[in-house]
Amino acid sequence: MSDICPNLLNAFNCPDTKKKAELTRALFKGVNDGQYSCVLPSFFPERPGRPNKPKLLAPKHVPRRRISTGRTGRVALLHAIAHIELNAIDLALDMAGRYATYGLPFDFVRDWLFVANDEAKHFMLLSDRLESLDSFYGALPAHDGLWEAALATRDDLAGRLAIAPLVLEARGLDVTPQLIDKVKSVGDEASAEILQIIMEDEIGHVATGKRWFDFVCGCERRDPISSWQGLVRYYFKGDLKPPLILKREKLPVFSAFYGPLAAGRPSLQPLP
Numbered sequence: 001m002s003d004i005c006p007n008l009l010n011a012f013n014c015p016d017t018k019k020k021a022e023l024t025r026a027l028f029k030g031v032n033d034g035q036y037s038c039v040l041p042s043f044f045p046e047r048p049g050r051p052n053k054p055k056l057l058a059p060k061h062v063p064r065r066r067i068s069t070g071r072t073g074r075v076a077l078l079h080a081i082a083h084i085e086l087n088a089i090d091l092a093l094d095m096a097g098r099y100a101t102y103g104l105p106f107d108f109v110r111d112w113l114f115v116a117n118d119e120a121k122h123f124m125l126l127s128d129r130l131e132s133l134d135s136f137y138g139a140l141p142a143h144d145g146l147w148e149a150a151l152a153t154r155d156d157l158a159g160r161l162a163i164a165p166l167v168l169e170a171r172g173l174d175v176t177p178q179l180i181d182k183v184k185s186v187g188d189e190a191s192a193e194i195l196q197i198i199m200e201d202e203i204g205h206v207a208t209g210k211r212w213f214d215f216v217c218g219c220e221r222r223d224p225i226s227s228w229q230g231l232v233r234y235y236f237k238g239d240l241k242p243p244l245i246l247k248r249e250k251l252p253v254f255s256a257f258y259g260p261l262a263a264g265r266p267s268l269q270p271l272p
Helices: 005-013 017-032 071-098 106-132 145-152 157-185 189-219 224-235 244-248
Strands: none
Touching (some): 005 071, 071 145, 106 189
């Protein structure tokens, strides 16, 4: 058996963002080529490797971005999304390796490396686009909100699946069509095409999260709907609305899962 975990850690710990993306894509190719057949339990650090920049601020201190015909607002938008995609690479790598003690089938690793490969593709598209606009990833400040969610759920696979793909990615999907329209309105078709690719791929990532959340709940003999709602009440503190794009794409997560919570934010409750 060939254990993938050392190479997962190598990509996760890499501080060079472009090298991280390359290592991630090579990992996915290796899985597809049959180079790896298992993931053995290994220590995963709490945080991934990162470059010295961008400077991380509290979310409320990150400057708001306004899209206009000038490059400043578009650079800020693309930089913010590139930061999200970099975190998404590490979230997917972390998902594939951190939970090896759960005894999940290797298909779990394969699926999350598929996601990581997509996120690496997204990051490189955005990085190249930033450079074409005379900027680069790290040029602007960013926030650490996504990784704070990862830290909160690092010991809870069901919690990670409930929050990362089924809340954070699902909610992000709903703002993307508006962003596409805005960048198109100022004539930036190149950026709009990248955002369209990201949106289409992320719909599949949410579906992957839903499939494995249901699998984990089945293994633990828990009801997926009530379990998800309890985990969201516990871990997620933001506003929750039904993800409209999931409804349009007919993914079986938007109605039964989101409906009761979106009607009003229940107070924090113990996990079920």
